[in-house]
Amino acid sequence: MRPPVVLLYFFLTCETFTTSSEPRRRVFFQFKESVNLSSLLLRDDIGQLVVGAKGKVFTLSLDNIAEKTSEAQWMSSSEDKDTCKFKGRATEECHNFIRVLHTMEDGKILVCGTNAFVPTCDYLSFKYGNLSFQGYKTAGKGKLPYNPYTRFASLVDGNTLYSASTTNFLGTEVLFQRHTAKVVKTGYGPSWLYDPTMISLSLVEVSKSSLDGEDDHVFLFFTEKAVEERRYNIEVSRIARVCKSDLGGGRILVDQWTSFLKARLDCPFGDAGSHTLVQDVFLVHNQSNWKDSIFYATFTSNSKSSGCSKTAVCAYKLSDIRKVFSGEFLTESSNLCWDTSTENQPSPYPGSCINNEMRAQGVKTSLLVPEKTLEFMNKHRLMKSVVTPITGKPLLVQTEKQFSKIVIDQVTSLDGRQHQVMFIGTDSGWLQKAVSFDGEDSRIIEELQLFETPQPVNSLKLSLKTGQLYGCSNKEAFQINVRDCSRYTSCDDCLLARDPYCGWDQIRDQCASVVGTSNGSMIQSLDDGDIRICPTSDMKPAIVHLSLGAAQFLPCSPQTNLPVSWSFSNSIRFPGPQHTVLSQGLIIRPSFSDAGLYTCETRETVKGKVHRKTVIQYAVQIQDNNSTVMNLKVAVITLAACCSLVMFFLCCCCLIRHKKAKRQNN
Known part of the structure; x- marks a missing residue:
C-alpha cells in the first residue's frame, strides 16, 4: 500500500488577540487525507514526538515537527474489518485507531489500538531513527475502549498500566483497573461507577515520601x-x-x-443549581512538600437561564483532597435518601493506604485488612464532604467557549518567585495562555487561533527541555515556543504584558525570555506592569500642516489591542463636531485655535493604576486656504508687474544701443 501524501508547511501569520505586536510563529504538521490523529507521546530522551493515528504510528522531530522522521504501519486485517462491519459498526470505525502510547522502563513504547473493535496491544521500539513493532500482540480489552471515539484514561507507572475504560463491545461496562499479573479493578454497581458518561483523560499518580510510610495514591477524575x-x-x-x-x-x-473512595468535585460557576463537568486535569508537583501539590482542572457547564455555555478552570490542593477522604461517609437509607453514615468506623480507617502504624499491627498488605473494614468499604465509597477549589471559586471563567485540555508550566521570575502559567485548549481550536497573580483574578496574556478551521484541541504536551508546547487535533499537530518574547517590540509592551516568561533586556534593547537567565540587565514588573522603570526615549512629533475647516485624518495604529485616547495641551479630546475619535485615528476639522501638539496614547489599568504609553505625536499647524490664495494672487500680480518693468527696461536699452550703432555707421 502506498503511503499517504504528506503536506508539511509553516503558518507564519494568523489572526491573534493579544497584547503583543506580532502573531506567534507556529509550526504545523498536516496530512492531506484524514488520518485521525488519536494520541501523542512526548519523548524528550530521543527528541521525538510520537503520534498515534489511524493504522499507523509516526514520529516528528521535537525541534521542528514539520520534519517527519519515521513511520510504522499497523492496519487491521480484512477479516477483522469485515467482522466489525458485520456486527453493525460503520466502515470508518472498523480501522485500527492507535489510542494508547506509553513509555515503559526499558524505553520501549506500549502501543494499543482499537483494531476494528478487537482492542490489541503491542510494543514499539525506536532505534537508529526507525520505528519497528515487536510483533508480540496481546489483548487490549479493558486497556482502551472498543470504540475509537469513546473517552477513557490510562497511565503507566514503571511497567504497570492503569486504565479507566469501557470493557465490552457495546460500551456499557466501565472498569477502573490495574493491569498486572494480579488484576485489581472496580466492581459493578452505582457504589463504584454509576453510568459514567465521560471518563476524564487524566489519571494522576502522586509520588511522595511520607514520615508515616504511607503508600502512594492514584487519582481518577470522571463524571x-x-x-x-x-x-x-x-x-x-x-x-x-x-x-x-x-x-x-x-x-x-x-x-x-x-x-x-470517591467524592464530588466542585467548581462553582454558572447558574445556581447547575452542575459543572470536569474535562481535563493536570498536576503540578510541589517538590518541597507533596501535600501542597495542586491539580488544575477544566470544566464546562450549560447555563440554563442564559442559554449560553460557560467554561472554567479550578485548582485543588492535595492536602484539601486528603481531608475530604479522611472525613465522613454517605450511606443510602431505607427511604432511598442519602445521609451521613452513623455506623462506627472500623479500624483501620476504610480506604486507608498501608502505613507504618498498620504494618506495626500486622497489616502489611490489603490482603490482611480486617473483614469489618472491608465490609464497611463495600457499602460506603462516597464521601460526605465535597472537594472545593483553593480560592473557593474558579481561577478563570469564560462564556461562549468550551475548555478542553490544560497543561501548566512553572516559571521562575527575575525576583525568584514561581508563577503557574496555564495553557488551555478549546473545542474550537483556540489556545489561551493565562496566569494568576496573588490577589488577582487570572488574566489571559495571549489568545491564539491554532487552526485555520475550527477543530477541538485533543492533546497538549509541554516539553520543559525544549520550551515548546505540542498538541494536536484530529487532523493537525502543532508546535509553539512558549518562551518566545520577540512579539513584544518595546519595553512598554514587554512590561505591560506581565508575562512571567519575558523581561526587557536593557543591554540588547529587546524583550527576551528570563528562563534560565542570569542577565542582570533584565527588568520585569509582574505585580503592576510599571513602565516607568523602562529606559526613557525621546519621541519627536511629526509636523503636519492642516487646512482651515477641511476634515482631515490623523492616523494612530498602536501595536496592541489596548484602548487609545487623544490629548491636546494636556486635555483629553472627546468626540465632538470638530473632533471624531476612530479606532485607527482622529478626524479633525480644525480652526486656528486647534494648532498645537496632539498626542495619541494607549491606556491600561493595572491594580487601579492607569499606565499610559505614547503611540504618536503630531505638531499641527493651521493654514487658511482663502488667505493663501489671495496672497498668491497678489504675489502673481506683483511678479507680473516686475516682469513688465524689466521687459520695458530691456527694450529701452536695446533701442538706445540701436541708435548708437546707427550714428557710428553714418
Missing part, C-alpha cells in the same frame, strides 16, 4: 450520574482515589480495590 441526587439523570464531577499497593481483599473484595 457520573449522582446516586445521592433525588433528581434523575444528574451528572456530577468526581475524584476517586486508590492506593498503588492495593492487592484486593483476602475474602471480601477479592481482586477488587479495597481503597476505592
Whole structure:
C-alpha cells in the first residue's frame, strides 16, 4: 500500500488577540487525507514526538515537527474489518485507531489500538531513527475502549498500566483497573461507577515520601450520574482515589480495590443549581512538600437561564483532597435518601493506604485488612464532604467557549518567585495562555487561533527541555515556543504584558525570555506592569500642516489591542463636531485655535493604576486656504508687474544701443 501524501508547511501569520505586536510563529504538521490523529507521546530522551493515528504510528522531530522522521504501519486485517462491519459498526470505525502510547522502563513504547473493535496491544521500539513493532500482540480489552471515539484514561507507572475504560463491545461496562499479573479493578454497581458518561483523560499518580510510610495514591477524575441526587439523570464531577499497593481483599473484595473512595468535585460557576463537568486535569508537583501539590482542572457547564455555555478552570490542593477522604461517609437509607453514615468506623480507617502504624499491627498488605473494614468499604465509597477549589471559586471563567485540555508550566521570575502559567485548549481550536497573580483574578496574556478551521484541541504536551508546547487535533499537530518574547517590540509592551516568561533586556534593547537567565540587565514588573522603570526615549512629533475647516485624518495604529485616547495641551479630546475619535485615528476639522501638539496614547489599568504609553505625536499647524490664495494672487500680480518693468527696461536699452550703432555707421 502506498503511503499517504504528506503536506508539511509553516503558518507564519494568523489572526491573534493579544497584547503583543506580532502573531506567534507556529509550526504545523498536516496530512492531506484524514488520518485521525488519536494520541501523542512526548519523548524528550530521543527528541521525538510520537503520534498515534489511524493504522499507523509516526514520529516528528521535537525541534521542528514539520520534519517527519519515521513511520510504522499497523492496519487491521480484512477479516477483522469485515467482522466489525458485520456486527453493525460503520466502515470508518472498523480501522485500527492507535489510542494508547506509553513509555515503559526499558524505553520501549506500549502501543494499543482499537483494531476494528478487537482492542490489541503491542510494543514499539525506536532505534537508529526507525520505528519497528515487536510483533508480540496481546489483548487490549479493558486497556482502551472498543470504540475509537469513546473517552477513557490510562497511565503507566514503571511497567504497570492503569486504565479507566469501557470493557465490552457495546460500551456499557466501565472498569477502573490495574493491569498486572494480579488484576485489581472496580466492581459493578452505582457504589463504584454509576453510568459514567465521560471518563476524564487524566489519571494522576502522586509520588511522595511520607514520615508515616504511607503508600502512594492514584487519582481518577470522571463524571457520573449522582446516586445521592433525588433528581434523575444528574451528572456530577468526581475524584476517586486508590492506593498503588492495593492487592484486593483476602475474602471480601477479592481482586477488587479495597481503597476505592470517591467524592464530588466542585467548581462553582454558572447558574445556581447547575452542575459543572470536569474535562481535563493536570498536576503540578510541589517538590518541597507533596501535600501542597495542586491539580488544575477544566470544566464546562450549560447555563440554563442564559442559554449560553460557560467554561472554567479550578485548582485543588492535595492536602484539601486528603481531608475530604479522611472525613465522613454517605450511606443510602431505607427511604432511598442519602445521609451521613452513623455506623462506627472500623479500624483501620476504610480506604486507608498501608502505613507504618498498620504494618506495626500486622497489616502489611490489603490482603490482611480486617473483614469489618472491608465490609464497611463495600457499602460506603462516597464521601460526605465535597472537594472545593483553593480560592473557593474558579481561577478563570469564560462564556461562549468550551475548555478542553490544560497543561501548566512553572516559571521562575527575575525576583525568584514561581508563577503557574496555564495553557488551555478549546473545542474550537483556540489556545489561551493565562496566569494568576496573588490577589488577582487570572488574566489571559495571549489568545491564539491554532487552526485555520475550527477543530477541538485533543492533546497538549509541554516539553520543559525544549520550551515548546505540542498538541494536536484530529487532523493537525502543532508546535509553539512558549518562551518566545520577540512579539513584544518595546519595553512598554514587554512590561505591560506581565508575562512571567519575558523581561526587557536593557543591554540588547529587546524583550527576551528570563528562563534560565542570569542577565542582570533584565527588568520585569509582574505585580503592576510599571513602565516607568523602562529606559526613557525621546519621541519627536511629526509636523503636519492642516487646512482651515477641511476634515482631515490623523492616523494612530498602536501595536496592541489596548484602548487609545487623544490629548491636546494636556486635555483629553472627546468626540465632538470638530473632533471624531476612530479606532485607527482622529478626524479633525480644525480652526486656528486647534494648532498645537496632539498626542495619541494607549491606556491600561493595572491594580487601579492607569499606565499610559505614547503611540504618536503630531505638531499641527493651521493654514487658511482663502488667505493663501489671495496672497498668491497678489504675489502673481506683483511678479507680473516686475516682469513688465524689466521687459520695458530691456527694450529701452536695446533701442538706445540701436541708435548708437546707427550714428557710428553714418
